[in-house]
Amino acid sequence: MAARSAEREPAHADPAERGRRFERQLGAYRRRVRPAVMSALPRRGPAGLYELAAVYPGRPWKGLRSALCLATCEAFGGRQDEALRTAAAIELFHNAFLVYDDIQDDSELRRGRPTLHGAHGTGVALNVGNATTLLAMQQLLANRRELGSRRAELIARESDRMMQVTLEGQAMELGWIRSNADGLTPRDYLRMCLKKTSWYSFIYPLRVGAIIAQGELPRERLLRFGWYLGAAFQIQDDILNLVGRQDDYGKEIGGDLREGKRTLMLTHLMAHGAPRVRRHLIELLGRPCDRRGPPEIRWILGQMVEAGSIDFARRAARQLAGAALAEGHSALRGVADGDAKRFILQMPLYVVDRQR
Amino acid sequence: MAARSAEREPAHADPAERGRRFERQLGAYRRRVRPAVMSALPRRGPAGLYELAAVYPGRPWKGLRSALCLATCEAFGGRQDEALRTAAAIELFHNAFLVYDDIQDDSELRRGRPTLHGAHGTGVALNVGNATTLLAMQQLLANRRELGSRRAELIARESDRMMQVTLEGQAMELGWIRSNADGLTPRDYLRMCLKKTSWYSFIYPLRVGAIIAQGELPRERLLRFGWYLGAAFQIQDDILNLVGRQDDYGKEIGGDLREGKRTLMLTHLMAHGAPRVRRHLIELLGRPCDRRGPPEIRWILGQMVEAGSIDFARRAARQLAGAALAEGHSALRGVADGDAKRFILQMPLYVVDRQR
Numbered sequence: 001m002a003a004r005s006a007e008r009e010p011a012h013a014d015p016a017e018r019g020r021r022f023e024r025q026l027g028a029y030r031r032r033v034r035p036a037v038m039s040a041l042p043r044r045g046p047a048g049l050y051e052l053a054a055v056y057p058g059r060p061w062k063g064l065r066s067a068l069c070l071a072t073c074e075a076f077g078g079r080q081d082e083a084l085r086t087a088a089a090i091e092l093f094h095n096a097f098l099v100y101d102d103i104q105d106d107s108e109l110r111r112g113r114p115t116l117h118g119a120h121g122t123g124v125a126l127n128v129g130n131a132t133t134l135l136a137m138q139q140l141l142a143n144r145r146e147l148g149s150r151r152a153e154l155i156a157r158e159s160d161r162m163m164q165v166t167l168e169g170q171a172m173e174l175g176w177i178r179s180n181a182d183g184l185t186p187r188d189y190l191r192m193c194l195k196k197t198s199w200y201s202f203i204y205p206l207r208v209g210a211i212i213a214q215g216e217l218p219r220e221r222l223l224r225f226g227w228y229l230g231a232a233f234q235i236q237d238d239i240l241n242l243v244g245r246q247d248d249y250g251k252e253i254g255g256d257l258r259e260g261k262r263t264l265m266l267t268h269l270m271a272h273g274a275p276r277v278r279r280h281l282i283e284l285l286g287r288p289c290d291r292r293g294p295p296e297i298r299w300i301l302g303q304m305v306e307a308g309s310i311d312f313a314r315r316a317a318r319q320l321a322g323a324a325l326a327e328g329h330s331a332l333r334g335v336a337d338g339d340a341k342r343f344i345l346q347m348p349l350y351v352v353d354r355q356r
Numbered sequence: 357m358a359a360r361s362a363e364r365e366p367a368h369a370d371p372a373e374r375g376r377r378f379e380r381q382l383g384a385y386r387r388r389v390r391p392a393v394m395s396a397l398p399r400r401g402p403a404g405l406y407e408l409a410a411v412y413p414g415r416p417w418k419g420l421r422s423a424l425c426l427a428t429c430e431a432f433g434g435r436q437d438e439a440l441r442t443a444a445a446i447e448l449f450h451n452a453f454l455v456y457d458d459i460q461d462d463s464e465l466r467r468g469r470p471t472l473h474g475a476h477g478t479g480v481a482l483n484v485g486n487a488t489t490l491l492a493m494q495q496l497l498a499n500r501r502e503l504g505s506r507r508a509e510l511i512a513r514e515s516d517r518m519m520q521v522t523l524e525g526q527a528m529e530l531g532w533i534r535s536n537a538d539g540l541t542p543r544d545y546l547r548m549c550l551k552k553t554s555w556y557s558f559i560y561p562l563r564v565g566a567i568i569a570q571g572e573l574p575r576e577r578l579l580r581f582g583w584y585l586g587a588a589f590q591i592q593d594d595i596l597n598l599v600g601r602q603d604d605y606g607k608e609i610g611g612d613l614r615e616g617k618r619t620l621m622l623t624h625l626m627a628h629g630a631p632r633v634r635r636h637l638i639e640l641l642g643r644p645c646d647r648r649g650p651p652e653i654r655w656i657l658g659q660m661v662e663a664g665s666i667d668f669a670r671r672a673a674r675q676l677a678g679a680a681l682a683e684g685h686s687a688l689r690g691v692a693d694g695d696a697k698r699f700i701l702q703m704p705l706y707v708v709d710r711q712r
Contacts, residue, residue: 045524046524049527100483100486104479104482104483122459122460124530127460127526130489131527133486134520137516138516157497160490160494164490167405167487167490168405170483171401171405174479178404
């Protein structure tokens with residue numbers, strides 16, 4: 001019986017074993033979601049649209065977002081199959097955002113292979129991103145039949161809010177790059193994270209999972225859990241972008257520095273580097289992308305190591321994961337123990353431990 | 357009393373006077389829709405998002421699409437104010453598509469001034485396009501309160517279909533350019549037009565206008581009316597792109613040839629030019645955009661004049677306008693005469709007579 005296993009698990013369980021168990025559960029969720037995602041893609045249509053919308057979903061993916069939705073639905077007493085369409089929509093939205101992101105950042109690699117716009121041009125990729133968004137919304141439209149109008153309506157409003165918040169987060173990040181923003185604080189970074197990453201990746205899956213199970217808006221604590229979890233996730237993502245292995249990470253290492261992204265490490269270096277370092281840094285970041293090559297990127301990385309920016313970010317990610325765990329425990333108080341609850345509460349450690 | 361004026365109007369009314377009356381009515385519709393569009397744009401948010409979403413709607417526009425929706429709602433016995441949110445959504449969708457189109461075609465001018473991506477970069481413009489789409493959908497979400505769930509649901513399904521068809525039309529056009537397609541027929545062109553232009557610009561406004569008035573799906577004839585009307589509109593648009601005045605047209609003249617767009621004129625020249633002309637044409641169109649400059653564009657234009665391609669397209673546009681008029685009369689049979697009906701039935705001639 002797994003009913004009380006979340007409580008019975010020893011506090012100092014072997015981290016490697018804990019990670020493997022989480023990965024197994026994640027894999028089980030993914031095996032349910034993947035067919036739902038693939039069957040949402042039309043099989044017929046003009047060349048250069050739906051078969052390209054299948055490219056990113058056809059590469060290896062973790063499925064954290066959809067797993068979180070299914071687990072939350074289960075934890076709050078719902079059935080997995082009720083949340084399956086919504087889980088598929090979540091992954092489709094994510095895939096659409098990846099296509100848009102890659103265009104906006106002019107990235108070269110995604111999930112270990114060339115980006116869509118790199119291989120097929122910006123015009124075609126933009127169309128594919130829009131088609132993927134539309135296919136996600138079609139899953140939500142079909143919810144109306146299966147979940148009834150009240151739940152479908154609540155989910156539609158959550159989805160609208162999620163898209164708006166995400167666009168605003170993207171606008172903040174792009175705005176900081178274009179204005180070569182200086183003087184940003186960790187608080188600014190966390191607000192941007194809330195909007196750009198946490199909302200669509202964690203808050204939205206948590207909230208819609210709870211809505212499907214309960215038929216009403218979930219408690220506010222779930223939002224804070226998702227916020228901190230998303231911030232920890234994003235900081236770890238940014239660290240991997242600097243010091244990860246490209247084969248594991250799937251994107252080009254150092255890409256964020258080339259793009260001038262205001263990561264927590266960069267805002268730390270801007271605030272704590274020596275004055276001449278900060279001056280040179282701002283000059284480098286003010287250049288167009290193609291005049292910030294490997295030597296400049298190596299220099300920035302070296303300064304980050306020296307100023308302790310990467311260690312600072314690692315500590316921040318772990319603190320945020322701890323804060324997320326506390327919020328998660330509190331948000332799930334009263335929820336029966338079991339595999340789903342344990343999976344949700346292991347996610348904070350997983351997102352900061354992961355190497356890819 | 358205007359009730360029977362559509363019938364009483366002399367068959368050979370002065371075309372200039374007819375055009376002026378149509379423009380006055382169009383202006384009256386636009387004065388209702390413009391405030392609804394502008395008030396759909398949030399006033400607060402991160403820099404580089406909503407104030408840029410207001411850029412294209414803030415330039416002069418005709419508002420054909422929203423006017424057609426309002427007029428159709430009226431003609432079928434509905435009230436204008438019931439259709440106002442949907443009319444605003446139609447213009448917002450159109451503005452979003454313009455942002456996407458300009459990125460995809462790498463156009464320089466829109467409504468007589470620099471394109472969004474030209475002025476602010478592709479990343480920011482893409483975000484603005486997505487925000488504009490979302491704001492359109494928010495108008496439709498708000499419909500649920502005002503029109504009730506049955507009509508809102510029908511409109512949501514029409515909107516979903518419209519977006520999907522439009523994306524497929526864009527994919528067809530982009531695919532033809534990228535594959536340097538040869539051997540296309542007028543029938544291929546009309547199918548692409550149906551999807552790329554007619555559906556969102558004419559069929560969708562007609563159908564949702566009728567749905568708002570009647571609370572049920574409209575008759576099929578309305579679809580054919582919109583198809584032919586849209587094809588006539590698109591062909592005239594393509595002709596203006598070749599031989600219009602830039603100040604009137606608002607986009608760079610010859611842009612379609614630079615981009616390699618398969619217009620009716622180009623498919624005609626490919627089918628009817630002399631063999632050496634066709635060989636050279638295909639070679640020119642196979643080059644990247646930036647190696648198809650003003651001399652090459654002038655050469656293609658000269659060959660089109662010689663082969664009668666432009667005259668062919670002008671005749672086709674007028675024939676399609678005639679076919680649209682016949683379908684329109686048939687679709688509106690049984691609808692009371694009046695300003696709204698007259699406006700709808702004057703649209704076919706307007707779209708082929710317009711110089712901008």
